[in-house]
Each structure stands twice: as structure tokens, then as C-alpha cells.
Amino acid sequence: MPDELEERLERALGELGPGADVTERARSAALGALPPARARSKRPLVLVAAACAVAFVFGGVTLAATGGGLPLVGDEPHHRHPPAQETPARHPAIVLPRGAIAFAAAADGRVWLSASSGTRLAGASATAYELSPGAVWSVVGSEDTIRAVGVQQRGRGFVHRVAGTPVAAAWAPAGIRIAYVVRTPHGHRLYDMYGNGAHDFAVAGRVAPVEPSWRWDSLAFAYVAAGGRVMVHNAIAGSTSAVARACGVRDAAAIAFAPFGGLLAIADAAGRVEIVDTLHRSPTHCERGQPGAPALAWVRPRQVIVGSGRAITRYDLHGRFAGADVTNTPATVAGLAAGMDGRRLALALREADGSVRVVEARTPRFSEASHPLRLYRALAHLGRVTGPVRLTWQ
Amino acid sequence: MRTLGDGELVVRARQGSREAAGELFARHWPGAWRVARAVTGRRDMADDVAQDAFERAFAALGRFDRRRPFGPWLHRIVVNRSLDLLRSERRLLGPEGLERIEGEWRDQAGEDRELLAAVAGLSPQRRVVIVLRYGLGYPPTAIAALLGLPVGTVNSRLARALEDLRRHEQERDAGRA
Numbered sequence: 001m002p003d004e005l006e007e008r009l010e011r012a013l014g015e016l017g018p019g020a021d022v023t024e025r026a027r028s029a030a031l032g033a034l035p036p037a038r039a040r041s042k043r044p045l046v047l048v049a050a051a052c053a054v055a056f057v058f059g060g061v062t063l064a065a066t067g068g069g070l071p072l073v074g075d076e077p078h079h080r081h082p083p084a085q086e087t088p089a090r091h092p093a094i095v096l097p098r099g100a101i102a103f104a105a106a107a108d109g110r111v112w113l114s115a116s117s118g119t120r121l122a123g124a125s126a127t128a129y130e131l132s133p134g135a136v137w138s139v140v141g142s143e144d145t146i147r148a149v150g151v152q153q154r155g156r157g158f159v160h161r162v163a164g165t166p167v168a169a170a171w172a173p174a175g176i177r178i179a180y181v182v183r184t185p186h187g188h189r190l191y192d193m194y195g196n197g198a199h200d201f202a203v204a205g206r207v208a209p210v211e212p213s214w215r216w217d218s219l220a221f222a223y224v225a226a227g228g229r230v231m232v233h234n235a236i237a238g239s240t241s242a243v244a245r246a247c248g249v250r251d252a253a254a255i256a257f258a259p260f261g262g263l264l265a266i267a268d269a270a271g272r273v274e275i276v277d278t279l280h281r282s283p284t285h286c287e288r289g290q291p292g293a294p295a296l297a298w299v300r301p302r303q304v305i306v307g308s309g310r311a312i313t314r315y316d317l318h319g320r321f322a323g324a325d326v327t328n329t330p331a332t333v334a335g336l337a338a339g340m341d342g343r344r345l346a347l348a349l350r351e352a353d354g355s356v357r358v359v360e361a362r363t364p365r366f367s368e369a370s371h372p373l374r375l376y377r378a379l380a381h382l383g384r385v386t387g388p389v390r391l392t393w394q
Numbered sequence: 395m396r397t398l399g400d401g402e403l404v405v406r407a408r409q410g411s412r413e414a415a416g417e418l419f420a421r422h423w424p425g426a427w428r429v430a431r432a433v434t435g436r437r438d439m440a441d442d443v444a445q446d447a448f449e450r451a452f453a454a455l456g457r458f459d460r461r462r463p464f465g466p467w468l469h470r471i472v473v474n475r476s477l478d479l480l481r482s483e484r485r486l487l488g489p490e491g492l493e494r495i496e497g498e499w500r501d502q503a504g505e506d507r508e509l510l511a512a513v514a515g516l517s518p519q520r521r522v523v524i525v526l527r528y529g530l531g532y533p534p535t536a537i538a539a540l541l542g543l544p545v546g547t548v549n550s551r552l553a554r555a556l557e558d559l560r561r562h563e564q565e566r567d568a569g570r571a
Contacts, residue, residue, distance in 0.1 A: 005560060006528060009513070012506030013529035018427040018441065026445035027419050033449040034407060034415055205449045206442075225442075239478040 029205040094380035102135030107389040128166040135394040141166025158197030168211040174218035247274035247286035256296035267294035299342030307333035327364040335389030348389035356385040400464040432525040433476040435514040447471040466540045512562040520555035
């Protein structure tokens with residue numbers, strides 16, 4: 001028979017209840033997660049079988065007529081795709097920066113690409129775009145699909161149906177996983193899958209449309225939850241951690257893991273920058289830069305550059321030159337990427353009329369704050385672009 | 395109209411019935427949220443955990459064995475997600491963050507406020523069994539099955555948790571006196 005304490009526990013715990021808005025939101029999200037309905041009738045299967053038979057016959061005839069020149073169809077869900085260079089150029093091409101094997105710019109649903117293999121894209125349609133490590137492959141988002149397309153050579157890719165429109169994708173440094181964000185009627189959702197397009201995992205049902213960032217060891221990645229809070233998801237264990245808010249960053253707009261270790265740079269549109277060690281209890285660095293949509297690029301394991309407004313700020317977390325240096329830019333920074341050795345930068349600069357040009361510049365050295373940014377050359381003119389420009393340098 | 399059991403609702407939800415899935419949600423959402431809230435001790439975290447658990451459960455309905463009860467399966471997901479999140483918060487937020495977590499119980503009104511604060515102060519393992527036993531009414535054998543623990547371990551944790559809570563109450567009364 002329950003004593004008084006147990007009765008009080010039942011009463012107190014039983015009175016806990018969720019808010020109505022939370023309930024409605026959770027209900028929508030849960031119903032949205034339902035798997036597609038199972039087919040009740042065998043009729044569609046019959047139709048599919050008949051279509052396959054027709055395709056097989058006509059495909060054989062066509063193959064015979066073309067000397068076997070058509071791409072092969074592989075096991076579901078993998079398909080072979082033509083390499084990216086066959087996309088017709090409707091916009092000016094982009095130039096490959098010095099030392100890069102591939103360079104891409106993505107903005108407003110379009111993508112520009114230049115690779116050492118000769119692959120070119122110029123304003124091709126893509127809701128999300130990401131190069132694989134080594135730029136062997138790229139993933140291209142469109143409507144409700146993510147495709148893998150060969151960059152360095154022709155090869156078998158995959159087509160993966162997703163639960164919305166892909167808006168951001170991040171390939172793990174080891175190439176084994178891809179984290180991606182899709183836009184759905186219920187908000188943005190985050191998934192990750194194997195690098196071959198198999199085994200989708202739902203990670204979070206409410207996220208911000210910010211590109212995830214993988215840790216160097218490919219075991220975890222950071223993302224921004226719907227409330228603007230930064231989370232770190234362990235892709236192996238499936239667990240998720242919240243990153244402490246130590247610098248007043250309320251609505252993270254850009255995140256980037258360092259190329260080695262657990263340092264994670266977080267920036268918001270108000271100019272606040274937080275650099276936190278997610279693996280150790282090292283002190284968190286709080287910085288303040290110019291307001292504006294931020295872009296992040298690590299140039300060393302402990303040096304990160306933040307571009308926002310009309311400046312780029314280089315933060316050094318240790319060493320003789322520890323501190324921050326600000327270098328002004330000739331226009332508003334709309335995108336930023338660093339070369340593999342960290343000595344060169346690619347900057348997307350938005351002019352007052354909204355047009356964006358991509359330039360290659362020297363990474364500013366410390367104590368060069370008073371010097372103007374040294375520009376090497378223009379890489380592309382993207383025309384009028386309203387959103388952020390995502391630059392990828394491989 | 396006949397009230398359908400959870401198993402039948404699961405079957406219909408698998409076949410694409412949003413009404414059936416909605417009914418499952420309506421039945422189990424308050425309990426799932428209560429578990430998440432009581433285990434994590436935080437309203438915002440409970441919102442995320444409970445929603446995430448439901449999304450995972452619904453996404454995995456195709457693999458669910460309909461002969462087994464739906465509620466304990468869902469509550470197990472909620473408990474595991476809550477503990478995962480607490481562990482990671484402890485690592486990332488440090489002791490200051492945990493103090494903040496426990497402090498949020500103070501928004502509870504009435505005489506049970508301090509009791510809930512005491513529950514939040516229990517270790518996560520003891521908190522879980524208390525919540526499942528008194529928040530959802532599971533008997534110890536069901537809790538043992540749900541958590542994959544021996545019944546003796548569950549009974550032991552329950553007894554020690556109640557002992558902790560009684561001690562807390564006595565100390566509080568002594569302090570007032």
C-alpha cells in the first residue's frame with residue numbers, strides 16, 4: 001500500500017504536462033516521420049514489372065544500335081550518371097584557384113564548379129552542393145533527391161530520395177558519411193547517411209538551415225538546432241550533445257570544426273564568435289567581429305578566419321601572435337573558403353548593387369591589420385545573388 | 395465505436411493511416427513528455443527529447459513487433475534519449491550547467507515543488523525508476539523489462555531512491571523547525 005510520499009510522488013509527477021504549442025509541433029513532426037504507406041495492391045507491382053520488361057527490350061535494342069554507348073543501370077538505388085562537365089554553360093565559368101584540384105561556389109540554387117579534370121559547371125541548378133574529400137564526387141541536391149555525380153572521373157553514382165528539398169550537405173572528411181538538411185513543410189530536418197547513399201539516419205527533426213560541419217575524425221558533426229543552439233551529434237553512437245552557450249551566441253548562423261581536434265567555431269549575425277573545445281575542458285574563446293552574415297574558414301588547427309560585413313578577422317588561439325587581426329575588404333563578405341595550406345583564401349564579395357564576384361586573395365598575416373587585403377585575381381562573377389555564397393576549395 | 399488497441403493502431407499507421415498514427419500520438423505523448431521532463435528535469439529538453447523519440451518510433455514502425463506493447467517501447471526510447479542528453483550535457487556544460495538544470499524545477503507551483511526538486515536531485519538511474527513507477531504507474535517487473543534490468547535491481551533502486559527522498563524531506567522539516 002502506498003505511503004504518503006508515494007502518493008505525493010504520483011500526484012506531482014502526474015501533473016507534469018507539455019504545452020499545447022509543443023504538442024502540436026511534435027504531432028506534426030511525428031506524423032511527418034511516418035514511413036511511406038505499404039502498397040495494399042499488387043497492381044502497381046504488375047505495372048512496374050511490365051514497364052521494366054518494356055524498358056529491357058527497348059534498352060537492348062537501343063544498346064545494340066548505339067554500340068553499347070549508353071550508361072549502365074546498376075543495382076537500386078545506384079545509377080550511373082554522366083559526369084558534371086556535360087551540363088551546358090549558361091553563365092560565365094569559374095576559375096580554379098592556384099593549388100586547388102576543384103573549386104565550387106553555390107548560391108541561390110545554382111552552382112559553379114571548376115576541377116583539374118576539366119569538369120565545369122556554370123550556374124547549374126542545385127538546391128545543395130558539396131564536394132567529396134579529394135573532389136572525386138559531388139553530391140547535388142534537387143527537389144526531393146540527392147545525387148552523387150563524378151567530378152574527377154566518370155563513375156557510378158547514386159540517387160537517393162530524401163524527405164524534402166535538400167538545402168545543405170556536408171561530406172565527412174573520411175568520405176564515409178554525408179550529413180544533410182532538407183526543407184519540409186514542417187521545417188528543416190537533419191539526416192546523415194553513408195557515403196554511398198545507403199542507410200539514412202534521422203538526426204534531428206527541427207534544425208536551422210545551416211550547413212553541418214564534421215569533426216576531423218568523421219565520427220561527429222555539429223549542427224544548429226531550430227532554436228539557434230549548436231549541437232554535436234556522434235554519428236557512431238547516435239547521441240547528441242548541446243554545446244554550452246558561453247559567449248552570448250543565441251542564434252548561430254555559421255559553424256565550422258577545426259581541421260584537427262575538437263575546436264568548434266560558432267558565429268552569429270550580430271558579430272559574436274565563440275570558439276569552444278568540444279573534446280576537452282579548455283577555455284572557450286569569445287570574440288566580437290562585425291555584424292553581418294558570417295562565414296568561417298580554418299587556416300590552421302588553431303587559427304580561424306571569420307568573414308562578416310566588410311571585414312575578415314583572423315583569430316589565433318595560441319602562439320606568439322595570439323589575438324585577433326581585422327582586415328577590411330572592398331565589399332561585403334558573402335562567402336569564404338581557405339586553400340588546403342591556409343595561405344590563400346577565396347572570398348565572395350557582394351557589391352552595393354547585389355552582384356557577387358569571387359576573388360582569390362592572400363591570407364592576411366598577423367600584424368597586417370592596417371594593410372589592405374591583397375587580391376590575386378578574380379575567380380568568377382556570379383551576377384546578382386541574394387543569399388550567402390558557399391565556397392568549397394579542394 | 396470500438397476503441398482500437400495500440401497494436402491495431404500500429405498496423406493501420408504502417409498502412410499509411412494518419413488518423414491511427416495521430417491516435418497513437420495522442421495516447422502516448424503526455425506520458426512520453428512526462429518521462430522526458432522528469433528524467434531531464436528541463437522543459438525545453440523534454441520538448442526535444444519527447445518529439446525526437448516519437449519521430450524515431452514512428453519512423454521505425456515498420457520494424458516494430460506489434461505483439462509487444464507500444465508504450466514501453468516508446469518509453470524506453472525516451473529514457474535512453476534523455477540519459478544520452480544528460481550525459482552529454484554533463485560533459486559539455488559542466489557542474490554549473492547541472493545546477494541550472496536542477497534549478498528549473500522551481501517553477502512548479504504548490505507543495506510538490508520541493509519534492510520534484512528532490513527527484514531532480516536523484517542520480518539519473520534512480521530518477522528513471524521513480525518516474526516510471528510513480529509517473530507512469532509501471533510495476534517493477536515492467537520497469538525491469540523496459541530497462542533490461544533484473545527486477546531485484548529495479549526494486550533496490552526504487553527503495554534507495556525513496557530512502558533518499560524521505561531523508562530529504564526529514565532534513566527539510568528539521569530545517570524549518
